Amino acid sequence: xxxxxxxxxxxxxxxxxxxxxxxxxxxxxxxxxxxxxxxxxxxxxxxxxxxxxxxxxxxxxxxxxxxxxxxxxxxxxxxxxxxxxxxxxxxxxxxxxxxxxxxxxxxxxxxxxxxxxxxxxxxxxxxxxxxxxxxxxxxxxxxxxxxxxxxxxxxxxxxxxxxxxxxxxxxxxxxxxxxxxxxxxxxxxxxxxxxxxxxxxxxxxxxxxxxxxxxxxxxxxxxxxxxxxxxxxxxxxxxxxxxxxxxxxxxxxxxxxxxxxxxxxxxxxxxxxxxxxxxxxxxxxxxxxxxxxxxxxxxxxxxxx
Amino acid sequence: xxxxxxxxxxxxxxxxxxxxxxxxxxxxxxxxxxxxxxxxxxxxxxxxxxxxxxxxxxxxxxxxxxxxxxxxxxxxxxxxxxxxxxxxxxxxxxxxxxxxxxxxxxxxxxxxxxxxxxxxxxxxxxxxxxxxxxxxxxxx
Numbered sequence: 080x081x082x083x084x085x086x087x088x089x090x091x092x093x094x095x096x097x098x099x100x101x102x103x104x105x106x107x108x109x110x111x112x113x114x115x116x117x118x119x120x121x122x123x124x125x126x127x128x129x130x131x132x133x134x135x136x137x138x139x140x141x142x143x144x145x146x147x148x149x150x151x152x153x154x155x156x157x158x159x160x161x162x163x164x165x166x167x168x169x170x171x172x173x174x175x176x177x178x179x180x181x182x183x184x185x186x187x188x189x190x191x192x193x194x195x196x197x198x199x200x201x202x203x204x205x206x207x208x209x210x211x212x213x214x215x216x217x218x219x220x221x222x223x224x225x226x227x228x229x230x231x232x233x234x235x236x237x238x239x240x241x242x243x244x245x246x247x248x249x250x251x252x253x254x255x256x257x258x259x260x261x262x263x264x265x266x267x268x269x270x271x272x273x274x275x276x277x278x279x280x281x282x283x284x285x286x287x288x289x290x291x292x293x294x295x296x297x298x299x300x301x302x303x304x305x306x307x308x309x310x311x312x313x314x315x316x317x318x319x320x321x322x323x324x325x326x327x328x329x330x331x332x333x334x335x336x337x338x339x340x341x342x343x344x345x346x347x348x349x350x351x352x353x354x355x356x357x358x359x360x361x362x363x364x365x366x367x368x369x370x371x372x373x374x375x376x377x378x379x380x381x382x383x384x
Numbered sequence: 385x386x387x388x389x390x391x392x393x394x395x396x397x398x399x400x401x402x403x404x405x406x407x408x409x410x411x412x413x414x415x416x417x418x419x420x421x422x423x424x425x426x427x428x429x430x431x432x433x434x435x436x437x438x439x440x441x442x443x444x445x446x447x448x449x450x451x452x453x454x455x456x457x458x459x460x461x462x463x464x465x466x467x468x469x470x471x472x473x474x475x476x477x478x479x480x481x482x483x484x485x486x487x488x489x490x491x492x493x494x495x496x497x498x499x500x501x502x503x504x505x506x507x508x509x510x511x512x513x514x515x516x517x518x519x520x521x522x523x524x
Contacts, residue, residue: 081524094436094439094440094469095439095442095470095471097440098439098440098441098442099442099523101442102393102442105391106390165421166416166417168417169416169417169418169419170391170419171415171416171417171418171419171420171421171422172416172421172422173412173413173416173422173424174421174422174423174424174441175424175426177423177424177425177426177437177441178424178425178426181425181426181429181433181437184425184429184432184433184436184437185432185433185436190440191437191440191441192440192441193421193423193441195391195421197391
């Protein structure tokens with residue numbers, strides 16, 4: 080009954096219905112499973128999921144804002160999932176990516192949702208993956224996942240995307256920092272933002288050489304794009320690069336492969352989320368000597384020895 | 385259903401032309417440190433933009449800051465914008481440089497709580513927590 084109501088809200092593109100559905104997923108509410116089981120799969124299949132990652136201050140949100148404008152001018156409905164880290168101390172978070180996108184606040188065909196990582200072992204990927212499906216079911220044909228490219232869980236989220244763009248900017252450290260920050264090897268598109276600033280050309284050269292090292296066929300190599308997001312420069316070229324990668328992934332079957340991997344990743348994520356409390360309970364009840372190799376103790380605990 | 389402690393989501397924003405955001409940022413940090421997820425929408429927003437963001441983010445409360453004297457017009461305008469967006473159940477709390485004599489009219493206009501420079505931060509956090517809990521209990 081209640082899930083019917085929310086599903087109707089999704090079909091009608093009701094802003095509150097969409098928002099509430101994502102909250103139910105975030106709160107691990109059992110209703111979320113009902114909703115996710117009844118979504119329109121064809122819409123989810125058709126939507127393009129674009130991951131945008133990179134170090135803080137590279138210009139991800141400003142770039143996202145410009146990309147939204149371009150897709151809107153093509154008449155496409157756009158969803159954005161903006162992920163920011165939770166404080167490991169308080170569990171709270173400041174979700175500030177929206178500031179750069181407020182120009183779209185009154186556009187009913189731009190749905191922005193901020194999500195905090197909530198310090199989960201698993202679960203974050205799954206929550207973001209569910210949000211992607213919900214947004215697609217509400218008619219978004221482009222869904223952008225924006226996240227800081229540091230840390231395992233953030234990289235896992237990006238693996239949910241059909242196409243991944245890594246945003247870098249000059250002045251944020253040398254190319255070694257860039258490699259640490261964003262793992263260029265998983266990116267389909269390398270964006271050098273703030274291209275009007277000193278050091279942009281050197282950074283672009285470094286990125287070109289990383290793209291070349293990727294090997295493989297010419298068309299599979301990462302594309303390097305230069306942008307000045309704050310002035311809207313280079314966005315047309317970026318969209319063209321996205322288009323090219325998408326077409327190539329569809330043709331080669333890479334898109335299907337990534338979707339399948341992403342689904343498995345979400346399942347793994349949920350499984351980890353479910354199993355963790357069981358193990359914690361075991362450890363709490365377990366009368367053990369705190370001596371010796373912890374890995375062996377863990378194996379004993381799981382009955383693997 | 386296992387009743388886990390729910391993470392409260394709130395929006396902190398500044399309606400109108402006043403660009404002084406120290407207060408808003410201070411409250412945003414204090415709420416984060418108290419375990420809230422704070423969607424921060426920045427300065428110079430219209431009441432309609434704030435309401436639209438509050439709906440999309442599914443927040444349980446909206447906090448507004450004003451240091452320029454326009455609170456009597458802008459705070460109630462956000463309450464009205466939320467009603468127009470079908471989200472009249474989301475409480476609005478406000479703070480800033482607000483003379484005592486304005487507190488009554490603001491509350492009459494539907495502002496859930498009003499904070500002035502002397503309000504202790506613990507009291508502000510408690511007010512947000514209570515407003516969130518009431519809103520969340522009323523969700524259907």
